[in-house]
Amino acid sequence: MSKTTQKLILDVLSYVILIFGALTMLVPFLWMLSVSLRVPAQQFSRNIIPDPFTLQNYADLWKNLPDHAFPYLVFNSFKISTLTAVGQLLTCAMAAFVFAIVKFKGREFLFALLVATLMIPPQVSLIPNFIIFKYLHLIGTQWPLILPAFWGGAFGTFLLRQYFLTIPRDLVDAARMDGASLFGIFWRIYLPLSRPALAALTIFVFKDAWNDLLHPLIYLPTDMHQTTLTVGLAFFQQQLQMGGKFTVLMAGAFLSILPLLLIFFIAQKQFIEGIALSGIKR
Amino acid sequence: MEYGLKPLGREKIWLWVMLTPTLIGLVFGTIGSLLATLVLSLFEWDLIRPPQWAGLSNYVALFQNEAYIKAFTNTITFALLYVPGVVMISLLVAILLNRKIGGLGIFRTIYFLPTVTSAVATALVWNMIYGKDTGILNFLLESIGMSPVCWLCSNNAMMSVVIVNIWGAIGEGMIIFLAGLTAIPRDYYEAASIDGANDTQQFFQITLPLITPSIFFQTLISAINAFQAYDYIYMLTRRGQGDSTVPVAVYSIYRNAFNFFRMGTASAQAIQLALLVAVFMAIMFWWERNYVVYE
Numbered sequence: 001m002s003k004t005t006q007k008l009i010l011d012v013l014s015y016v017i018l019i020f021g022a023l024t025m026l027v028p029f030l031w032m033l034s035v036s037l038r039v040p041a042q043q044f045s046r047n048i049i050p051d052p053f054t055l056q057n058y059a060d061l062w063k064n065l066p067d068h069a070f071p072y073l074v075f076n077s078f079k080i081s082t083l084t085a086v087g088q089l090l091t092c093a094m095a096a097f098v099f100a101i102v103k104f105k106g107r108e109f110l111f112a113l114l115v116a117t118l119m120i121p122p123q124v125s126l127i128p129n130f131i132i133f134k135y136l137h138l139i140g141t142q143w144p145l146i147l148p149a150f151w152g153g154a155f156g157t158f159l160l161r162q163y164f165l166t167i168p169r170d171l172v173d174a175a176r177m178d179g180a181s182l183f184g185i186f187w188r189i190y191l192p193l194s195r196p197a198l199a200a201l202t203i204f205v206f207k208d209a210w211n212d213l214l215h216p217l218i219y220l221p222t223d224m225h226q227t228t229l230t231v232g233l234a235f236f237q238q239q240l241q242m243g244g245k246f247t248v249l250m251a252g253a254f255l256s257i258l259p260l261l262l263i264f265f266i267a268q269k270q271f272i273e274g275i276a277l278s279g280i281k282r
Numbered sequence: 283m284e285y286g287l288k289p290l291g292r293e294k295i296w297l298w299v300m301l302t303p304t305l306i307g308l309v310f311g312t313i314g315s316l317l318a319t320l321v322l323s324l325f326e327w328d329l330i331r332p333p334q335w336a337g338l339s340n341y342v343a344l345f346q347n348e349a350y351i352k353a354f355t356n357t358i359t360f361a362l363l364y365v366p367g368v369v370m371i372s373l374l375v376a377i378l379l380n381r382k383i384g385g386l387g388i389f390r391t392i393y394f395l396p397t398v399t400s401a402v403a404t405a406l407v408w409n410m411i412y413g414k415d416t417g418i419l420n421f422l423l424e425s426i427g428m429s430p431v432c433w434l435c436s437n438n439a440m441m442s443v444v445i446v447n448i449w450g451a452i453g454e455g456m457i458i459f460l461a462g463l464t465a466i467p468r469d470y471y472e473a474a475s476i477d478g479a480n481d482t483q484q485f486f487q488i489t490l491p492l493i494t495p496s497i498f499f500q501t502l503i504s505a506i507n508a509f510q511a512y513d514y515i516y517m518l519t520r521r522g523q524g525d526s527t528v529p530v531a532v533y534s535i536y537r538n539a540f541n542f543f544r545m546g547t548a549s550a551q552a553i554q555l556a557l558l559v560a561v562f563m564a565i566m567f568w569w570e571r572n573y574v575v576y577e
Contacts (some may be wrong), residue, residue, distance in 0.1 A: 014378040018385075021375060022392045024449065029395060032407040044416040086393065091303035098300050103286020114304065115322065117312040121509060121559050122534055122554045125315035125324060126540050132310070165360030172287060182293045186300070211400035213513045214532075218540050230402040235515060237406055253403040256535060264398045268391065271398070275454055276461035 029257075036251035043246040057251040065236075066107070070225035070252065073232040077256075080145050080216075080228060087149030088205045089198060092156030099157065099185045100164035101172065111161075118154045120171075122133040130218060149205070156201050159274070163197035166192055189272035200274025203267055207260055229256045291331075295323050316556070321550035330543075341458040345558035351461045357555075360444060360530060361508035363394040369497065372455025377457070380463045390456070392471065397453035405517030408446050409434075411520070439519050439527045451507065455500050462496030463489070495572045502566055509559055512536075531555050 008212050035043060037050040063071050083119040099103075099111045133144040167190065175185050191198070213230045222235065232253055240249055264271060289297050308314075323340055327333035344350050375393060379386055393563045394402060412433035420430035433442040441501050466489065475483050519527040526533055531551060539548035 010381070014381055018378055021371075021452075025395055025452075027409045028404055028411060028449075029399075032403075035407075035410065037307065043546055044413075046418060047420050091307075091477040093444055094300035102297055103288050103289050104294075104297055105288070110301075111311070114308065117308065119311050119506075119563055120316055120561070121506070121552075123510065123535055123558050124319050124556050125311055125554060126535070127545060127549050128318035129311070130539065131318075131322075131329070131545070148307075148311060150303055151311050152304030153307065154312070157304060159367050164514070171355055175542070176287070182287070183300075185287070192423055195484055207398060211402070211513075213400075213402050213516065218536075223313050230400055230550045232337050233406060237409070237517070249406060250410075253406045257399040260398050260400070261395075264394070265391075268394075272390070272457050273393070275457045282492055282554035 007116055008222055011097065032250050032254050035247055036254050038247050039124055040245045040247050057247045061247050061251045067224055069232060072225045073227065073229045074098060076111045076211055076227060077229040081140055081206045083146045084209040085148040085202050085206040088153055088156050089202055091150055092201065093160055093191065093198065095152050095157045096160035096164055097190055102182065105256065113172040114154050115158060140221050160194065160197055161222060163194050167193050196270060196273060199270040203263060203271055210260060319549045319552050322545055323553050325546050327545040328543045329545060338548055340546045344550055350534055353529040353531050354467045356528055357509060357531040358442060361505060362510060363444045363513065364447055364508045365501060365504045367444065367498055368451045368455050371448065372452045373459050375452060376459030376463055379460060391458050394453035396450040401450060401513035402517055404450065405514050409518060411443055432517060436527045439500045443515055443518055445530055446518065447511055449519065458500050459493065459496050462493040491575045495576055498570050498574045505562055509555060
């Protein structure tokens with residue numbers, strides 16, 4: 001067999017496997033969209049093209065849920081995820097800057113300690129945190145979801161420090177000559193030059209907060225005006241098992257992933273570079 | 283790490299101001315809570331009456347509690363199925379994409395979709411796909427002449443849940459492996475070609491050894507995720523009263539702490555899970571020292 005035939009066979013085989021995999025990835029999303037565009041009588045139809053086609057489920061979802069829950073759920077998820085992203089960005093960037101650039105006693109030790117905490121499973125802090133928030137009388141409010149984001153984070157600090165280390169040191173020395181302060185160097189040089197890494201971290205944190213189920217389940221009341229989209233959807237699913245409309249549920253599922261899909265399509269490069277950055281250069 | 287900017291005079295204050303949030307997080311969020319959980323696991327406490335000293339009885343009770351043993355075994359089974367699944371499939375996808383065939387960007391986007399979207403939302407549609415009488419998976423099986431399967435019944439639920447979890451994790455693994463693969467210098471392959479090495483030899487002699495750091499990293503991340511897996515399991519297998527057909531350790535911790543307010547028991551379970559992770563880490567780092575090739 002010649003080299004070219006061999007390559008051709010391998011190429012065809014690669015495409016067959018990749019396309020099969022891609023369909024497996026895509027079909028659940030297409031199915032979600034398809035069910036959300038059907039009339040309820042057709043909810044279990046095996047035909048992927050909705051016939052007749054309707055947007056009524058989206059209207060029902062937005063306006064006709066008990067207590068007008070859906071807009072509240074969307075707002076709560078947006079609020080919590082945005083504040084979480086702001087908190088992480090601010091605190092991780094400051095710590096990362098100090099660990100990357102500033103010389104002080106105990107730097108290596110503190111940084112090693114911080115990175116070591118990446119290995120501690122988060123379930124371990126679940127119980128003490130719950131008890132602390134209980135004594136602060138914050139259970140049932142959104143604070144337990146937002147406040148911890150302002151405590152910094154090992155992952156974000158590690159990611160940003162890796163990036164900060166790639167910024168040429170000459171810039172710092174030059175700024176120092178001109179009399180720039182420590183905070184000035186951070187604010188005017190490091191932050192503007194690190195936009196790609198900051199964008200990647202923002203997207204990650206926002207995504208994780210938006211998709212989080214466990215913490216809202218623990219801390220928020222099952223009041224549909226207080227809780228997040230994930231808890232709301234999980235709750236609606238439970239209601240459905242007593243015979244309801246899957247078409248509306250799928251409309252909810254699709255709307256809940258839509259913001260992240262949009263962010264992903266716009267900022268795909270940052271997303272992917274962020275993951276690659278966390279994986280290599282260790 | 284020799285380089286460092288020296289803080290001048292009062293800038294020392296700034297340094298500590300900038301570090302304060304992280305230090306609070308270290309004390310309250312991670313290291314402090316590890317110690318607190320350790321202490322709590324030695325008490326019996328329902329958050330209402332004052333805590334009662336319990337010694338090691340919470341731990342002893344775990345070994346006599348059949349439901350918990352089931353949950354713990356489930357966690358290990360889940361990890362043993364999930365981790366190799368994610369690592370091998372995402373490595374395969376990355377290797378195929380790295381063959382310089384067309385459509386890399388499109389494939390990468392599609393494979394990455396489940397990583398971006400919430401497990402809760404996609405679990406809702408997986409629930410429909412897995413449906414016994416109405417799901418499309420059984421429809422496909424029947425159309426090729428096979429009998430329908432009860433995907434989420436207790437005997438199959440573990441496998442079905444593992445499949446969905448792997449489905450959701452391939453995208454991230456693929457990116458890690460693609461980054462590792464593209465970092466291998468081209469001239470290694472050219473030199474090997476000149477020496478007459480064929481594709482198979484090149485794969486086993488160059489590619490595989492040089493991406494061992496990525497394999498190590500991805501195995502570590504996947505395992506950490508496996509021990510914490512919760513969302514899909516909750517959404518696909520929960521039954522009445524917060525019970526589940528595939529209870530895992532996290533599930534058990536959650537129910538004990540936040541449904542039954544048995545803080546001591548839940549803490550003992552959390553510590554046991556942390557120990558499991560620690561043992562696994564030790565094995566991984568031993569493996570890293572002996573088999574992972576860093577350039």
